[in-house]
Amino acid sequence: MDLNQLILDVRQFAQDRDWERYHTPKNLCMAMSVEMAELVEHFQWATPEESLQLDVAKREAVEQEMADVMLYMIRLADVLNVDIEQAIRQKMVFNAIKYPPL
């Protein structure tokens, strides 16, 4: 995934709509949590089994909500100047210590 290009493109998207003034970390986290809930909504009444078997329309909707969460995550990483990949790799090291393998 070309994350650097995505960061630039999402930043340009915000600039072209004069949205940068709204994009404080506080607001971006709120907005991301709202998109997160729209993803959760697709699964709220599903059994565990049903949640694994999405029909075409539901799957398309789920993919769009995942994308919405990611768009705010990318924007937040840009605003805070966070290297997401490095953060993920570092967290995996912490998690491996915290939760030893069986």
Place this chain on the structure above:
Amino acid sequence: MDLNQLILDVRQFAQDRDWERYHTPKNLCMAMSVEMAELVEHFQWATPEESLQLDVAKREAVEQEMADVMLYMIRLADVLNVDIEQAIRQKMVFNAIKYPPL
């Protein structure tokens, strides 16, 4: 970001702990929303300005929460076999139509 490698590594991490049986899309979305809230928590009482000026400890904590959200996002993409980058690019096309530039 080497997303394909991350997907494989996060999958292996789950396998090594016998966690795959818990990783239904329903459960992964719930868990992701919990991590999302831990990210939100860092900003809940901050003014917009304060949310832009994180000290070193807060910044480290925020990066870890961003990573936690991403780890579940990566796992969900694996379980549902979703191409995240393609989903993001497609959503950006939709958004550009829905929200025309100024």
Place this chain on the structure above:
Amino acid sequence: MDLNQLILDVRQFAQDRDWERYHTPKNLCMAMSVEMAELVEHFQWATPEESLQLDVAKREAVEQEMADVMLYMIRLADVLNVDIEQAIRQKMVFNAIKYPPL
């Protein structure tokens, strides 16, 4: 607030629609978190000041989202047989110890 009557009425509402089978605590919490996000959504781009000055339409929408969260809270209290008022009072005692007054 006549909480006991509300519990009975919300239970009857679920029974009349054959929704009780969906109302596990797990599902009710997921659904409540989704309604919670719909409440958050009204404030995501607002300044602190704007969030205090709601116009009539926004205020009506906010009240409805607050009600939606409460309806699931009431249903959850019923399913788990939790005395909400007692739980609130007990938590206030804990909080008074945890956070001493100035």
Place this chain on the structure above:
Amino acid sequence: MDLNQLILDVRQFAQDRDWERYHTPKNLCMAMSVEMAELVEHFQWATPEESLQLDVAKREAVEQEMADVMLYMIRLADVLNVDIEQAIRQKMVFNAIKYPPL
């Protein structure tokens, strides 16, 4: 439930700690969503059946998280001057029209 007394007591609690300046609707909704997620967390890996059978410690923790959500809901109702019971009753009328009984 003596909601009016709870509103007054929670307001006094905030005043005694000089917390009122933080209690904008925007911030209260954020904080409520964080408590909501702490409630969700108790159920994220549970099967539907397990979520109905809480042991004593888990049950106590769940009650405390429900109380935390309610405390912010009560505070928000105070700050926005919303009559929660009336809002719930009105929403139940809307829901009865939107979702007719079987």
